[in-house]
Amino acid sequence: DVKVTQSSRYLVKRTGEKVFLECVQDMDHENMFWYRQDPGLGLRLIYFSYDVKMKEKGDIPEGYSVSREKKERFSLILESASTNQTSMYLCASRPHGRVGGTGELFFGEGSRLTVL
Amino acid sequence: AQTVTQSQPEMSVQEAETVTLSCTYDTSESDYYLFWYKQPPSRQMILVIRQEAYKQQNATENRFSVNFQKAAKSFSLKISDSQLGDAAMYFCARGGSWGKLQFGAGTQVVVTP
Numbered sequence: 001d002v003k004v005t006q007s008s009r010y011l012v013k014r015t016g017e018k019v020f021l022e023c024v025q026d027m028d029h030e031n032m033f034w035y036r037q038d039p040g041l042g043l044r045l046i047y048f049s050y051d052v053k054m055k056e057k058g059d060i061p062e063g064y065s066v067s068r069e070k071k072e073r074f075s076l077i078l079e080s081a082s083t084n085q086t087s088m089y090l091c092a093s094r095p096h097g098r099v100g101g102t103g104e105l106f107f108g109e110g111s112r113l114t115v116l
Numbered sequence: 117a118q119t120v121t122q123s124q125p126e127m128s129v130q131e132a133e134t135v136t137l138s139c140t141y142d143t144s145e146s147d148y149y150l151f152w153y154k155q156p157p158s159r160q161m162i163l164v165i166r167q168e169a170y171k172q173q174n175a176t177e178n179r180f181s182v183n184f185q186k187a188a189k190s191f192s193l194k195i196s197d198s199q200l201g202d203a204a205m206y207f208c209a210r211g212g213s214w215g216k217l218q219f220g221a222g223t224q225v226v227v228t229p
């Protein structure tokens with residue numbers, strides 16, 4: 001089974017802190033994604049990566065950055081956390097590149113971040 | 117922006133009954149995938165069913181089936197013989213380039229005994 005592991009299920013941080021959310025997948029997937037989930041808004045794409053050291057902005061990249069130094073690991077970074085970044089963050093991965101494959105995403109369990 | 121719309125924030129169904137969740141989407145592509153994901157209270161998103169746009173036949177997975185109307189850009193999910201374990205948030209999603217999925221706002225399914 002594909003396993004996508006997010007390092008923390010619950011985090012509480014202070015405004016202005018630097019926050020790292022880590023995601024690791026064990027299926028050698030090329031593509032990895034960070035989504036933010038908010039009630040009434042569904043999931044919105046923050047950043048994605050189609051290969052090591054490659055990254056692309058999603059729909060809501062402001063206030064976030066990412067790092068992908070190894071194929072299995074994709075980190076989301078909040079340089080200076082703000083209260084409006086309180087949310088659920090979901091990491092996902094999928095095999096293959098731009099074309100081909102089934103398109104299905106495999107998700108981690110999510111990280112609930114609260115910024116005070 | 118290309119969007120996915122789920123117009124029902126919540127749907128209630130009795131055990132053993134059938135419920136249909138609606139989804140409409142926008143796209144300029146001719147070939148794409150559509151998905152329904154389930155998110156139970158434990159939060160792990162699980163794929164329920166997948167439809168390839170070039171296939172005219174509606175996908176079916178056990179008690180879950182879809183009604184895919186490509187011209188109308190509609191992709192509804194039918195849950196038959198509902199069970200308590202079907203209670204969850206259901207998200208409709210459209211696949212795009214690089215495997216990016218565009219999600220709807222979700223529909224909460226409540227199953228009553």
